[in-house]
Every structure is written in C-alpha cells, then in structure tokens.
Amino acid sequence: MFDLTLIGIGTGNPDHLTFQGAQAIRDTDLILIPRKGENKADLAGLREEIIAKVTDTPPKIAYFDIPKRRADDGYLRGVDEWHDAIALRWQAAISAHSDAQRVSLLIWGDPSLYDSSLRIASRLNPKPHTRVIPGITALQALTAAHAIPINDLGAPYVVTTGRRIRDEGWPLNASKVAVMLDGECSFQSLEMADYDIWWGAYVGMKEEILIQGPLDDTAPHIIETRAKARADHGWIMDIYLLKRRAD
Numbered sequence: 001m002f003d004l005t006l007i008g009i010g011t012g013n014p015d016h017l018t019f020q021g022a023q024a025i026r027d028t029d030l031i032l033i034p035r036k037g038e039n040k041a042d043l044a045g046l047r048e049e050i051i052a053k054v055t056d057t058p059p060k061i062a063y064f065d066i067p068k069r070r071a072d073d074g075y076l077r078g079v080d081e082w083h084d085a086i087a088l089r090w091q092a093a094i095s096a097h098s099d100a101q102r103v104s105l106l107i108w109g110d111p112s113l114y115d116s117s118l119r120i121a122s123r124l125n126p127k128p129h130t131r132v133i134p135g136i137t138a139l140q141a142l143t144a145a146h147a148i149p150i151n152d153l154g155a156p157y158v159v160t161t162g163r164r165i166r167d168e169g170w171p172l173n174a175s176k177v178a179v180m181l182d183g184e185c186s187f188q189s190l191e192m193a194d195y196d197i198w199w200g201a202y203v204g205m206k207e208e209i210l211i212q213g214p215l216d217d218t219a220p221h222i223i224e225t226r227a228k229a230r231a232d233h234g235w236i237m238d239i240y241l242l243k244r245r246a247d
Contacts, residue, residue, distance in 0.1 A: 002094065004121055004128035005104040006111040008135015011237070013204040014050045016136045022054040024133050030060045030100035032093050036235075043235065047106045060100065062093040075163070083116055087123035094124075103128070108237070110135040114161070114180045138239045139178050141203040145210055148198060150241070151176060162186035170244065177242045185223050187242060192216040194245055201229055201238035215242065 007024050010016030025031070033047050044063070051058050067089065069082040094103055111117050111132050121130050139159065143150050151157045158174040162182025166189045171177055179186065187197060195215040199222050202208050209229060211222050222240075230236040 001126055002100060002128050003102050003131065004124070005102065005131045005133060006107050006117050006121070007104055007133045008110040008137075009047070009050055009106045009108065010136035011109060011138050011141045011204040012046055012202065014046075014053050016141075016204055017050055017054065018133070018135065021133045021135065024104060024131075025051060025054050025059070025106075027102060028059050028104040029102045030062055030094070030097050031104045031106065032090060033061055033063050033106070034066045035063050036066050042233070043108075050106065059104075060097060062097055064089040064093045079116075083120050084123060087120045090120065091124055107135065110137045113137045113139070113159070136204070138180065138203060138237070139241075142178075142198065142200045142239050142241060145200055145203050145208065146198045146212060146241075148241075150178070152243075165189060175244060179240050179242065182238075182240075185219070185226065187215060187219060187240070188223075190215070190242075192219055196243045196245060197222070197240055199238065199240040201226065201236055202233075203237075203239065207233065 005024050005028060007021045009021065031051065033044050035044055067082065067085040070078045094100065105117060107115055107117050109115060112134065118130070118132070121128065139150065152175045155175040156173060157176040157178065158171040159178045159180065160171060162179055162184055163186070165179055165186040166184070170190060187195070192215040196213065197215045197218055198212045200208065200210045209225060211218055211225065226236060226238060
C-alpha cells in the first residue's frame with residue numbers, strides 16, 4: 001500500500017504553486033510525469049522546473065506515456081476506456097519503484113475542476129490513500145488576468161465544456177458561462193452578437209495571450225490567434241468566459 005498525492009500546480013507559472021504543494025513535493029518519494037509526445041515536451045519540462053525550484057534533492061521521477069484516446073465509439077465510453085489505460089500506465093510506473101511509499105502527480109490547474117486524476121486514481125489496485133492539494137484553477141487565473149469578477153451581483157454562473165455549448169447551447173438561467181476543454185471554438189455555435197467574451201491562453205505563463213470584447217467582433221481574432229499559438233507551441237491551453245448582453 002502507498003500514499004498518493006495529487007498536487008495542483010496552477011496554470012504553468014511556477015510561482016502559482018502553494019506552500020502546501022511545495023512541501024508535498026519535498027515530502028514525496030516518487031513523482032509521476034506524463035509524456036504527451038515531442039510537440040508537448042515542454043509540459044513535462046515545466047513540471048521538472050517546478051520540482052527543481054522547490055527541492056534541493058529532487059525525488060525520483062518516473063515518466064509514462066499518455067495513451068491515445070479512441071473517438072470511434074462514443075465520447076463517454078472513449079474517455080472511460082482511456083482512463084482505464086492511463087491507470088495501467090500509472091500502475092506500471094509505480095510497480096517499477098516498489099520502494100516508494102509516497103507517490104505524487106503534479107496536476108495542471110486543480111485536481112477537482114475538469115480533471116480526471118481522481119477518477120483514474122480510483123482504478124488503481126490496491127487503492128492508495130489519496131490526498132489532494134488544491135491549486136490555482138484556469139478559471140481563477142483567467143478572471144485575475146482580465147481583472148473581472150466571475151459572477152454578476154447575486155447571479156449564478158456555469159462552468160461547462162465546449163462540447164456541451166455546441167450540443168446544448170447557452171445554459172438555462174446563467175448570466176455568465178466559463179467554457180473549458182474547447183478545441184473547436186464552440187462560441188461560434190451561439191448567436192455571437194448577443195455575447196461578450198474574455199478569452200485567455202497560457203494564462204499566468206510568460207506566453208499569456210488575452211483577448212476581450214464583443215464576441216461577434218473578437219471571434220475571428222481569437223480563432224486566428226489560437227490557431228497560430230497552437231502551431232507555434234505544439235499545444236495550447238485556453239479558457240474563456242462569456243456574458244450574455246442585456247436585452
């Protein structure tokens with residue numbers, strides 16, 4: 001039996017790591033780091049940079065390759081099978097270091113918001129004692145970067161995905177909607193003249209890009225900027241907040 005700690009590391013800026021997260025890194029025996037291909041090698045590099053910044057003697061690091069996700073048998077089933085496959089990669093990496101009693105993963109953003117690490121951890125056998133260290137979320141970083149509140153006064157907001165915006169449209173009774181995991185610029189499926197947008201990519205990092213304004217005016221710029229940034233870096237993490245304009 002081993003202890004597993006999921007450490008939220010924010011959105012890529014090493015300064016966003018909490019003192020609690022830094023201490024957890026120093027206390028661990030083994031850190032698992034995913035590899036997602038050569039084009040995304042700097043994602044592993046950023047994790048290595050964070051570890052080096054907060055430790056004098058770094059813990060052991062075990063790398064594992066992220067398997068490809070199937071997309072030919074339905075979204076939810078594909079994700080479920082993908083999580084099974086990732087859990088097997090975790091299990092193999094941990095088994096190769098059987099002396100490690102305290103194992104950690106550095107989670108982009110926060111382990112509790114649109115991240116599947118907890119679901120993957122539940123598939124391990126034997127099940128470890130799992131601890132979560134919260135991190136700064138992409139949503140927090142976005143609203144801070146634009147210097148705006150997430151909600152209107154006394155009004156609800158919704159956090160959802162691009163897929164649900166495309167499939168279901170604007171969520172009922174929401175004055176603002178934060179959209180995550182959107183690789184298709186799903187705001188195009190809305191009546192764009194009715195909304196304002198606050199968009200950000202690589203938020204909190206030196207590569208940060210921010211765009212805001214009426215959605216119908218800014219959408220072409222966002223689409224073009226996003227495509228160029230993804231081509232330049234080989235990867236992109238972005239998020240945006242939409243607000244419906246008053247009738």
